Amino acid sequence: MPSLEDELFPSTPGKFKVDRAHNMNRQFHRCFASTSTMFLWALFLIALTASYLSFQSFVDSGSRYFSASWGGIQWEKQVRNSAQIHRSGGMSVLVTGAAGFVGTHVSLALKKRGDGVVGLDNFNNYYDPSLKKARKSLLNSHGILVVEGDLNDAKLLAKLFDVVAFTHVMHLAAQAGVRYAMENPNSYVHSNIAGLVTLLEICKSANPQPAVVWASSSSVYGLNEKVPFSEADRTDQPASLYAATKKAGEEITHTYNHIYGLSVTGLRFFTVYGPWGRPDMAYFSFTRNILQGKPITIYRGKNRVDLARDFTYIDDIVKGCLGSLDTSGKSTGSGGKKKGNAPYRIFNLGNTSPVKVPELVNILERHLKVKAKRNIVDMPGNGDVPFTHANISLAQREFGYKPTTDLQTGLKKFVRWYLSYYGYNNRKGLQ
Numbered sequence: 350m351p352s353l354e355d356e357l358f359p360s361t362p363g364k365f366k367v368d369r370a371h372n373m374n375r376q377f378h379r380c381f382a383s384t385s386t387m388f389l390w391a392l393f394l395i396a397l398t399a400s401y402l403s404f405q406s407f408v409d410s411g412s413r414y415f416s417a418s419w420g421g422i423q424w425e426k427q428v429r430n431s432a433q434i435h436r437s438g439g440m441s442v443l444v445t446g447a448a449g450f451v452g453t454h455v456s457l458a459l460k461k462r463g464d465g466v467v468g469l470d471n472f473n474n475y476y477d478p479s480l481k482k483a484r485k486s487l488l489n490s491h492g493i494l495v496v497e498g499d500l501n502d503a504k505l506l507a508k509l510f511d512v513v514a515f516t517h518v519m520h521l522a523a524q525a526g527v528r529y530a531m532e533n534p535n536s537y538v539h540s541n542i543a544g545l546v547t548l549l550e551i552c553k554s555a556n557p558q559p560a561v562v563w564a565s566s567s568s569v570y571g572l573n574e575k576v577p578f579s580e581a582d583r584t585d586q587p588a589s590l591y592a593a594t595k596k597a598g599e600e601i602t603h604t605y606n607h608i609y610g611l612s613v614t615g616l617r618f619f620t621v622y623g624p625w626g627r628p629d630m631a632y633f634s635f636t637r638n639i640l641q642g643k644p645i646t647i648y649r650g651k652n653r654v655d656l657a658r659d660f661t662y663i664d665d666i667v668k669g670c671l672g673s674l675d676t677s678g679k680s681t682g683s684g685g686k687k688k689g690n691a692p693y694r695i696f697n698l699g700n701t702s703p704v705k706v707p708e709l710v711n712i713l714e715r716h717l718k719v720k721a722k723r724n725i726v727d728m729p730g731n732g733d734v735p736f737t738h739a740n741i742s743l744a745q746r747e748f749g750y751k752p753t754t755d756l757q758t759g760l761k762k763f764v765r766w767y768l769s770y771y772g773y774n775n776r777k778g779l780q
């Protein structure tokens with residue numbers, strides 16, 4: 350049976366050239382058949398062409414193995430081991446963005462309960478890659494392999510599906526960050542649009558197709574003013590390119606559900622925070638600056654109104670991710686053909702109690718026992734929205750989602766992790 354990789358990327362790059370070479374030789378033959386010398390020359394040329402083509406195809410097929418950090422029998426064995434299921438009724442999950450903040454926590458939780466997990470991450474330098482490497486080491490120590498590669502590497506994705514029949518894909522790899530979209534817009538298109546499509550192409554062609562659960566964002570509500578935000582509210586007024594690419598992701602995944610019968614669940618995360626978090630986010634960079642005695646910039650909305658976020662603790666988000674995977678239902682298609690309707694779902698995963706940004710700073714000051722140097726400025730037109738607030742009744746009904754950590758408690762855990770990870774624990778007054 351041909352492999353998924355062979356079907357998607359037929360390894361016959363020289364086919365067209367062979368036919369052309371063959372035609373050329375026929376013309377040579379017709380023109381010069383009368384002289385035996387020319388006939389011998391033609392034979393010589395055919396032999397030369399054939400050896401050139403076989404050398405080319407050797408180089409083509411071999412180059413991937415020479416240049417890539419994946420492939421080979423040992424590597425496949427590691428992938429299979431990592432995907433091994435250790436509980437009855439368990440799942441084997443490909444987690445993209447596994448060395449990211451949410452990806453690390455979800456991978457650990459899946460592994461802990463006996464599911465098979467294989468991680469994928471490109472370890473880009475959007476923020477300090479050493480933190481991603483540290484998360485990877487943590488995952489490795491729990492028996493989880495994280496493959497280094499990009500979502501847009503279709504050959505790698507196809508190979509992973511050839512090695513393991515993943516039952517689920519937890520797609521968390523993305524270009525995150527609302528404000529960075531003004532600096533590097535193309536990185537959002539590369540990961541959140543092109544990468545998503547590459548992944549969905551592989552998923553729809555896989556046999557069996559996996560169910561896909563992926564990270565959308567609260568930012569899709571954009572300039573929506575109706576509170577709290579419900580899944581049925583309008584999401585056609587994004588305020589940033591980041592939000593626009595996440596909204597596009599919701600539409601793109603819908604088409605794959607509709608045409609190919611892929612089971613799809615989109616999760617709208619609301620400002621997730623916690624240990625092992627993202628250094629580009631406010632709670633993280635504020636902590637760093639406060640400890641280093643540097644000022645922090647706090648944005649303020651129109652008419653001097655404070656900005657507010659429905660900050661959601663990572664453990665609650667993990668429960669939401671696992672609940673979504675457990676209730677995702679099956680994809681119906683196989684090998685690119687739909688065989689019936691599959692679930693298409695979207696859920697808010699928030700905390701339902703927004704907190705103003707200055708209050709977040711107050712809490713950090715208390716936990717750190719250090720006063721912040723506050724620099725309050727009017728919110729620049731950078732894609733930010735004034736507030737977020739989740740209605741979570743849909744997720745509650747569907748899989749019992751119920752956040753249990755308030756910002757005070759969650760930040761305490763974050764600060765404890767931060768101090769220990771960055772080696773502050775030996776300093777006086779910061780325990």
Ligand SMILES: O=C(O)[C@H]1O[C@H](OP(=O)(O)OP(=O)(O)OC[C@H]2O[C@@H](n3ccc(=O)[nH]c3=O)[C@H](O)[C@@H]2O)[C@H](O)[C@@H](O)[C@H]1O
Nearest residue numbers: 525526527566567568618619620630631646647648656733
């Ligand atoms: O829910 C989401 O879908 C998104 O959540 C997160 O975005 P945001 O809610 O914007 O979080 P974050 O940057 O921590 O800013 C928090 C608050 O601090 C304010 N803020 C920020 C920086 C600063 O220097 N000063 C400041 O006041 C800022 O104005 C804001 O009011 C993820 O980063 C994003 O990837 C996406 O997942």
